[in-house]
Amino acid sequence: MAKDLIIQEGDPVLRQRSLPVAKKDLGSPALAKIIKKMHAALKPEKYGVAIAAPQVGVPLRIFVVAGRVYKEEGEGQDTKKEIPPNRVYINPEITRASRKKIDESEGCLSVRSIYGVVSRHEKVTLKYITEQGQARTENASGLLGHIFQHEVDHLNGILFIDKARDLHESA
Ligand SMILES: [Zn+2]
Numbered sequence: 001m002a003k004d005l006i007i008q009e010g011d012p013v014l015r016q017r018s019l020p021v022a023k024k025d026l027g028s029p030a031l032a033k034i035i036k037k038m039h040a041a042l043k044p045e046k047y048g049v050a051i052a053a054p055q056v057g058v059p060l061r062i063f064v065v066a067g068r069v070y071k072e073e074g075e076g077q078d079t080k081k082e083i084p085p086n087r088v089y090i091n092p093e094i095t096r097a098s099r100k101k102i103d104e105s106e107g108c109l110s111v112r113s114i115y116g117v118v119s120r121h122e123k124v125t126l127k128y129i130t131e132q133g134q135a136r137t138e139n140a141s142g143l144l145g146h147i148f149q150h151e152v153d154h155l156n157g158i159l160f161i162d163k164a165r166d167l168h169e170s171a
Contacts (some may be wrong), residue, residue, distance in 0.1 A: 005041040006055050006109045007117060009159060014110055018052075018155040020058040026133040031092045035088055035131060038064045041109075042086065048109050050147045051156035055110050059092050063151035089128040095137070095154055096125035104146050106160045113171065116164025119150045 007013055025031050042051045042064060049069050053062040058083060067084040100122045107115045123141040126148050130136055140148050150160055161167060 004112075005044075006051070007082075009111045009161070013054050013057055014154070014159065015157045016059050018054055018061045018159050019115050020061050021129075023133075025130075026090070026129065032131075034058050034060065035062065035064065038062070038088075039086055042066055045109055047107070049143070050151050051109060052151050053156070054154055054157075061155045063089050063092065063154065065089070065144070065147055065151075068092045069147065088131045089126070089151070092126050092128040092148070092152055092155070094124050094148065095127045096123075096127065097121035098123040098141075104143075104170055106146065106150060106164065108150070108160050110154075111159060111161055114161060114171050115170050116128060116148070116161065116167040118150075118160050120146050124148050126152075 021031065034056070037056050037058075038051050038053060042048050045051075048066065050065045053060045065087045069084045070084045070087070077151055098121050101119045102122045103117050103119050105115055106118045115148050122145065123139065124145050126138050126140065128136055128138070153160070153163075
């Protein structure tokens with residue numbers, strides 16, 4: 001089996017609190033290289049929807065969401081049927097969360113073959129910086145809302161298995 005591009009549970013990098021990306025590093029070649037590595041690690045993952053920087057061994061506050069998530073969310077449904085590009089979120093911060101929570105089955109590229117049900121806020125507001133250094137705010141519910149919460153957890157050293165119930169193995 002090929003070496004896993006994605007850091008697996010048990011590695012301490014997944015358990016530390018990642019550091020914010022410094023302003024001076026926005027747009028730098030070093031940051032571009034890290035983000036490129038994240039896109040590359042996510043690409044072969046047929047069922048992977050997102051990846052956080054610690055999952056490629058970099059303890060910085062960055063995550064990437066696969067473009068097809070936005071397609072599934074209903075965006076980009078034009079006649080060309082093109083998959084939208086992945087989106088990069090730097091220094092993300094959940095600024096608002098609905099009181100209402102919903103249960104969703106989750107897995108993680110760093111905890112392969114394990115699934116479980118996690119209760120998360122139905123809606124969240126995420127403040128972040130784009131790769132180009134622009135400040136943005138995005139509201140999300142459904143799958144994307146869950147992804148935002150799962151990925152921010154990664155940046156705080158939390159894995160979904162810490163919160164999930166009905167954990168089970170599945171091929
Ligand atoms: Zn994960």
